[in-house]
Amino acid sequence: MKAVMVVVGTRPETIKMAPVIRALQKSKIPLIFTHCGQHYDYNMSQQFIEELELSPPDYGYKVKAYSQGEQTARIIIHIERLLKKTSPALVLVEGDTNGVLATALAAVKLGIPVGHVEAGLRSFDLRMPEEHNRRLTDHVSTDLFAPTKNAENNLKREGVWGKICITGNTVIDAVIQHLPIAEKKSKILEAVHFENFALATAHRAENVDDLAVLKNFMEAFAEAPIPVVYPMHPRTKKRLRQNRIYAKIKKSKNIQILPPLGYLDFLVLMKKCEMIATDSGGIQEEATAPCIRKPVLVIRLSTERPEAVKAGFAKVVGIEKQKILEAMERTLKQRKELPAKSPYGDGNAAEKIVRTIKKELAF
Ligand code: UD1
Numbered sequence: 208m209k210a211v212m213v214v215v216g217t218r219p220e221t222i223k224m225a226p227v228i229r230a231l232q233k234s235k236i237p238l239i240f241t242h243c244g245q246h247y248d249y250n251m252s253q254q255f256i257e258e259l260e261l262s263p264p265d266y267g268y269k270v271k272a273y274s275q276g277e278q279t280a281r282i283i284i285h286i287e288r289l290l291k292k293t294s295p296a297l298v299l300v301e302g303d304t305n306g307v308l309a310t311a312l313a314a315v316k317l318g319i320p321v322g323h324v325e326a327g328l329r330s331f332d333l334r335m336p337e338e339h340n341r342r343l344t345d346h347v348s349t350d351l352f353a354p355t356k357n358a359e360n361n362l363k364r365e366g367v368w369g370k371i372c373i374t375g376n377t378v379i380d381a382v383i384q385h386l387p388i389a390e391k392k393s394k395i396l397e398a399v400h401f402e403n404f405a406l407a408t409a410h411r412a413e414n415v416d417d418l419a420v421l422k423n424f425m426e427a428f429a430e431a432p433i434p435v436v437y438p439m440h441p442r443t444k445k446r447l448r449q450n451r452i453y454a455k456i457k458k459s460k461n462i463q464i465l466p467p468l469g470y471l472d473f474l475v476l477m478k479k480c481e482m483i484a485t486d487s488g489g490i491q492e493e494a495t496a497p498c499i500r501k502p503v504l505v506i507r508l509s510t511e512r513p514e515a516v517k518a519g520f521a522k523v524v525g526i527e528k529q530k531i532l533e534a535m536e537r538t539l540k541q542r543k544e545l546p547a548k549s550p551y552g553d554g555n556a557a558e559k560i561v562r563t564i565k566k567e568l569a570f
Pocket residue numbers: 217218219245246247248249251252271272273278303304305306336337410411412441442443445488
């Protein structure tokens with residue numbers, strides 16, 4: 208029996224693939240759901256599968272913490288064995304993680320077609336492991352599901368061989384599908400110490416693995432003109448601990464550190480906050496969803512999401528403490544009206560992706 212294998216490995220992949228999994232199931236397309244285990248803590252992996260009410264993965268691995276190369280290599284080994292055993296008609300991956308590249312490589316070497324959800328994003332910053340992963344994955348993919356026209360243009364410019372289809376980003380589907388449930392179920396606001404706050408996240412390797420940048424971020428949050436609620440990624444916590452600054456940050460009256468949150472709690476915080484300061488990719492997109500609509504300060508040197516900037520939601524403010532503080536102050540003063548429409552689509556990206564797959568593979 209022909210089946211589509213969906214492979215996820217990290218928090219954002221599970222969130223962004225949830226609508227695709229639902230659309231595949233609705234279309235009665237046989238599905239093999241695999242978690243390649245790049246993220247392995249409960250609150251970075253299993254928590255999302257439960258909360259988003261996905262069936263447990265048919266296959267799951269744990270690859271723990273290794274170097275970039277070893278992590279990628281270990282995932283290739285697991286996925287190659289699994290693909291040989293299951294022979295899916297298509298493998299679907301999402302985004303730009305090491306697990307995505309590993310899965311795409313394992314599949315292409317066995318002659319199994321790869322569909323890349325969120326194809327064509329480019330930061331043009333080769334310091335980022337994600338930029339290597341997304342470029343390489345796009346060039347071995349058979350189907351490129353580009354979220355926007357800009358992403359399609361990037362792919363055309365590079366002369367990719369696969370078929371390009373503009374779909375919107377499935378994260379908008381995810382926000383629309385989950386915010387109403389989040390608003391009913393989440394109790395996170397009872398745990399937040401502040402009425403008005405900025406929401407912050409930071410985990411990019413080129414930021415938090417650089418002590419100077421890590422300190423810039425922590426000082427900016429501690430001195431911010433508005434209290435900061437900060438659900439902390441395990442990579443960042445590890446770096447703060449290694450550098451012996453975690454305890455100091457934890458004591459700051461202006462920062463409330465939280466553990467990595469479930470999706471429903473995080474959606475509620477995005478909806479409630481005054482602004483978002485982040486180096487995350489997915490959060491830049493989610494902030495443009497009509498039911499969220501929040502200004503985003505991108506604490507990075509570049510973004511692969513220029514659509515959010517062009518539409519007026521996001522600003523790339525850099526990684527200097529002073530620049531971050533100035534941008535926060537400006538955002539609080541200006542409080543400008545944000546567009547009612549997201550540049551990442553209307554929430555039907557997953558349906559479009561599945562329609563294309565159904566036609567191509569004649570399910
Ligand atoms: C990865 C992706 C990044 C994505 C992010 C989503 C790559 C190169 N990076 O970054 O694009 O934005 O996931 O959150 O693929 N750790 C834990 N528990 C976990 C997972 C990670 O403790 O469940 C810690 C470990 O110390 C690990 C470190 O975080 O070494 C980094 O994890 P890793 O998956 O390599 O990269 P992320 O920073 O999570």
